[in-house]
Amino acid sequence: MTSKKDLSVLKQKSIRKKLVLAKTYLSSAKNSLKAGDFRLAADAAYNGLELAMKVALLLKTDKLSKRHGGVAQLFSLLYVKEKILDASYGEENRKSVCFTKQGAL
DSSP: OOOOOHHHHHHHHHHHHHHHHHHHHHHHHHHHHTTOOOHHHHHHHHHHHHHHHHHHHHHHHHHHOHHHHHHHHHIIIIITTSSOOOHHHHHHHHHHHHHHHHTTT
């Protein structure tokens, strides 16, 4: 049986791994943008955003959705509606989801 301490350590490792990967995606997005590959830049930035939101969520809850829409909705509920972040964050996140789903680039 896994103890609470073991679960806490596992959660911290998961957070660290997600944060490192989010930074990697951000770096890739910047490089792709410089190279003029706008679609790849948008996708990498979107993936980095999703991982960053998951990290923020894991700081407040153990529940994570496997779908981006669920991650964005829970993020909005826990951070925007609770007024920890300005409402503009929720709106910008919603726009990024729509932008990427439409394949706007």
